[in-house]
Amino acid sequence: MSSRSIPIVGICAWSGTGKTTLITTLIPLLRAQGLRVAVIKHAHHKVELDQTGKDTFRFQTAGADQVILASQKTRAVLFEHTEATEVSLKSALELVNQNAIDLILVEGFKHETLPKIEIHRPALGNPLLFPNDPQIIAIASDRLLELEDKRVTQLDLQQPNTIAQFILERIVKRKSPIPTEIRTAPSCADAREPSSLSLAEAQAQMMAAITPIKTxxxxxxxxxxxxxxxxxxxxxxxVPAHTNSAMDGYALAGADLPREAIKKLSIAGTAFAGHPFETECPAGSCIRIMTGAPMPLGTDTVVMQEHTELVDESTIRIGTGHKQGQNVRQQGEDxxxxxxxxxxxxxxxxxxxxxxxxxxxxxxxxxRAPRVAFFSTGDELRSIGEPLDKGCVYDSNRYTLFGMLKNLGLDVVDLGVVKDEPDALQAAFKMAAESADVVITSGGVSVGEADYTKRILDQLGEINFWKIAIKPGRPLAFGKLGEALFFGLPGNPVAVMVTFQQIVQPALLYLAGETDYQPLVIPARSAQKLKKKPGRTEFLRAIYEQDPAGGLIVRTTGAQGSGILMSMSRANCYLILDEDNAGVEQGDWVKVQPFKT
The missing domain is CATH 3.90.105.10 (Molybdopterin biosynthesis moea protein, domain 2)
Structure with a gap:
């Protein structure tokens, strides 16, 4: 079979640029167009497709030349070459079932002849592979490039839909359908917006802008x-301050332990934790001793009372099987x-x-603990105790923020609800910035919010309005109001919690001087099938627990809307689906971040 039998395109780039990430994003987009997709990857290291402990893994590591795994839905063939020879794209193509595939994506094989799309990220500092590679027909970049050579098409790396469409038209030779949907601007419904930051990028930029408090x-x-x-x-x-007994029993010299037969010893006195035996233990005798009591002079071993026999008030019997130095805690041992x-x-x-x-x-x-002032914005918000007018809701975000901030040991100032009025907002921002190290608000940073909120923030400080590639919690504002740090969170209750815990909390702990914060993430099996499009990191509210076999399983709490607080209240963890994830089958391994550790 040749590379011309089926449409084929290579994805090429310098190592670490994101070839695998792009391919995993493209696969579901191309499948959605009815294409059956095969992927060929060139590996420069030992191939390990199976997991340690699986039967097929054991067969292969035991030395089987070929291992064939067949199930109702899956067939896999693993075989080893006795001689290490460089693999060619042609030999890999011979393994493709031509009747079951409409398109082949290739990662690697950069010296082979096939049409290629180059990924280029200028921030990484690597030079373009084009025009040295004449097979490159397009360049997908996260920045607009100034290219003199117009033979290549420029594609936006942050818009994988356009890259998939390019492959459909240029490689598969399929005409574009007439669009029936209206998309006037990027939105939270997109897999990922072109200008959005990854979670790691947002965290890194925040940390770089923060100087820890050293008071x-x-x-x-x-x-x-x-x-x-x-x-x-x-x-x-x-600690311990003195060498002492680890047991209630009898202290004696190790030389007096019986070696071959039961031995009698006389009791020369008693030692308590607060009242030690002050004199030296006579040779051939023992001291009745309590846990924690200093070892008397002349003793180095304790036989626990359960391994002795009391003959009378002044005599015990000890058997064999003991070791010198046993049941003794040395000074400074802890x-x-x-x-x-x-x-x-x-x-x-x-x-x-x-x-x-x-x-x-x-x-x-x-x-000194950072002082954090926070308030909510919105004319629809009412404080607890106020009547609810039509279209109004009680402000829950302030109570959530209060609880999360107090859990961090911070000095917290609640400024209440501020109306969406320019004078009120400006006064609240100024007062908060002058009295606190950090100002946090909820609401007012999303598309469609009152423009004067952003104008006021721009007047009072240096604020960046970000879109983070997470779900929920896409919009976020970060910067400085005077000398105070500013975090503007979204208005939806669950989005407030997710953005605070994943982005704001690490920043606040760093500001407070903490150096070893790292949230616990553990693996668990998914108890259900989960749908997801690649592009954003998703934090699903979930419950993890032990299954009957003792392993960890996790399931979502139900509906995952960003305004459904019940989903968070019922949960004991986040189920994390990374940017590249394209869905989870029941039984797949997933990441779990427990709320309490």
């Missing part, structure tokens, strides 16, 4: 809970004097308070 204050131990340490904590003592036990940048948790109290630490140096 240091002294705080008593209890009040330091939830605050961030400004300096390392060094242990002033050994913490050595001078050891660093907690490092600067750590947010203190309850266990830390107990640890510090055990060392006698009564006061700590911590960073």
């Amino acid at each position: 240091v204050i002294k705080q008593s131990l209890r009040l330091a809970l939830g605050q961030v340490l400004a300096e390392n904590v060094i242990s002033p003592i050994n 913490i050595a004097q001078g050891q660093t036990i907690l490092t600067a940048g750590r947010r203190l948790i309850p266990a830390d308070l107990g640890l510090l109290a055990s060392l006698g630490v009564a006061e700590l140096k911590v960073y």
